[in-house]
Amino acid sequence: xxxxxxxxxxxxxxGEPGAYSHLACRNAYPGMQPLPSATFEDTFAAVREGRARYxxxxxxxxxxxxxxxxxxxxxxxxxxxxxxxxxxxxxxxxAVPGATLDTIKxxxxxxxxxxxxxxxxRDLGLKVIVGTDTAGSAAEIAQKGDPTMAAIASELAxxxxxxxxLRAGIEDAEHNTTRFVVLAREALEPNPNLPCVTTFVFRxxxxxxxxxxxxxxxxxxxxxxxxLESYMVGGEFAxxxxxxxxxxxxxxxxxxxxLEELDFFSxxxxxxxxxxRHPFRMKQQAGxx
Numbered sequence: 619x620x621x622x623x624x625x626x627x628x629x630x631x632x633g634e635p636g637a638y639s640h641l642a643c644r645n646a647y648p649g650m651q652p653l654p655s656a657t658f659e660d661t662f663a664a665v666r667e668g669r670a671r672y673x674x675x676x677x678x679x680x681x682x683x684x685x686x687x688x689x690x691x692x693x694x695x696x697x698x699x700x701x702x703x704x705x706x707x708x709x710x711x712x713a714v715p716g717a718t719l720d721t722i723k724x725x726x727x728x729x730x731x732x733x734x735x736x737x738x739x740r741d742l743g744l745k746v747i748v749g750t751d752t753a754g755s756a757a758e759i760a761q762k763g764d765p766t767m768a769a770i771a772s773e774l775a776x777x778x779x780x781x782x783x784l785r786a787g788i789e790d791a792e793h794n795t796t797r798f799v800v801l802a803r804e805a806l807e808p809n810p811n812l813p814c815v816t817t818f819v820f821r822x823x824x825x826x827x828x829x830x831x832x833x834x835x836x837x838x839x840x841x842x843x844x845x846l847e848s849y850m851v852g853g854e855f856a857x858x859x860x861x862x863x864x865x866x867x868x869x870x871x872x873x874x875x876x877l878e879e880l881d882f883f884s885x886x887x888x889x890x891x892x893x894x895r896h897p898f899r900m901k902q903q904a905g906x907x
Contacts, residue, residue, distance in 0.1 A: 622669070623651030629672040629800075630655050630664035634753035636775030638707060642798050643674045644774070646703040658687060662695040665803060673697065673801040679707070680795045682730040689849055689861045692890060693819045698805040699891025702815065703798040704898035709735055709770050709789045712756050712781040717765035719784055726755040727770035735770055738788040744768070756781060795898075799891070806893050810867040813895040815844075820880060820887040821851070821859050828883060829860075835879025836864065839872040844899075859886075867892055 622628075630653040631639035643652040653670050655661040664670040675692070678684040709731060713722055725732070725739060726747040732739065739746060749755035752771040759769040760779035768784065769775075776783050799817070808814050822828035836843050845863035866873035868889065881887050 623653055625669055626671050627651050628653045628664075628670035629674055630661045630670035631674045632656075632658050632661045632676075633751050634757055636753035636756055636772060636778035637751060638705060638772055638796060639674050639676060639798070640753070641772050641774045642676075642703055642705040642796070645705065646674070646701075646798075646800070647672070658691050662691065662697060662801070665801060666696050668803075671802065672700075674703070675799050675801060677797045677799055679730065679797075680793050681734050681789075681791050684847060689847055690851075692799075692801075693859075693861075693888060695801065697801040697803060699799045699817050699893055700802045700806040701800040701893050702896045702899070703800065704896055705796050705798060707734070707789060707794040707796055708773070708787050709794075710773050710776060710783040711735075711738065711768050711785040711788050712759065712771050712776050712779075713768040713784055714760065714763050714765055715780070715782050717768070717782070717784065721765045722768040722784070723766045725768045725770060726759065728752050728755070731770045734790060734794060735788045737790050738785065753778070801891075805891065808867065808892060808894050810869040813865070814867040814892055815863055815895050815899075816866060816868060816873065816892045817861075817863050817890045818877075818888060819859055819861050819890065820884045822884045832880050832883040834883075835876035838879075839876045841866055841873055841876045865895065 627650050629643045629647050629650045631643050632655050633639050640652050661673045665673045676685045724747055725744040726749045728751050729748050731752050732746055753775045755769040756771040756775040756779050759767050760781055822832050842865045847861040848858050851859045868874055
């Protein structure tokens with residue numbers, strides 16, 4: 619059993635060693651020690667309780683959409699978003715040493731990973747088995763040692779569990795990318811003059827055109843809203859919470875005015891973080907112009 623990493627150099631993630639969140643930790647913070655956690659709640663708790671400095675949390679994927687539960691949990695984690703990271707997802711077909719494309723009959727992975735590799739699965743005629751996650755599926759394949767079974771997971775999972783990659787880059791979409799946010803106990807104070815992202819949640823009043831009025835200030839003040847997600851809270855069909863990303867810093871006058879107007883037409887506005895815009899986001903926007 620390995621020793622727990624020092625809290626100041628630890629970055630917590632949800633999943634088993636070899637998970638894509640583990641890979642994101644290694645790529646974004648190569649000098650830190652990844653700390654696996656069983657659930658998202660455990661990941662947040664590791665930072666909140668001082669066992670890790672940061673938490674690497676997946677928000678959404680360009681193919682599969684938003685990550686379930688995260689938007690419900692993050693506003694109540696007691697942490698602050700201090701950075702974002704975009705990880706290109708390259709799936710590998712992993713099996714035990716000695717297995718070949720001819721020997722494998724079944725493939726196991728997380729439901730999203732399986733859905734992202736439909737073409738390969740169909741071409742090879744594999745039977746699909748849904749697992750709880752990618753790295754856990756790889757660990758199970760390694761433990762069983764069955765050359766007829768394969769897993770879809772990362773190259774890091776192959777390293778972690780002594781598996782071989784029978785085929786790399788098996789995802790259907792070349793743009794398959796997951797966006798992560800990095801959370802810490804203390805909020806970041808980025809330079810307002812540099813490109814920033816502000817993430818916040820809010821609830822609108824239960825009246826006609828409430829959302830339209832609440833968001834009007836962002837349009838009139840020229841604020842680009844890059845993300846808006848809605849979900850129910852408290853089991854009430856009439857109560858909807860929104861999660862939003864906008865470009866800009868609250869210290870800048872346009873965003874400050876937009877947030878003031880939002881506060882007037884909604885309630886429970888809570889900023890989850892203000893942080894630097896990732897180069898990947900800026901590169902995508904430049905390509906779209």
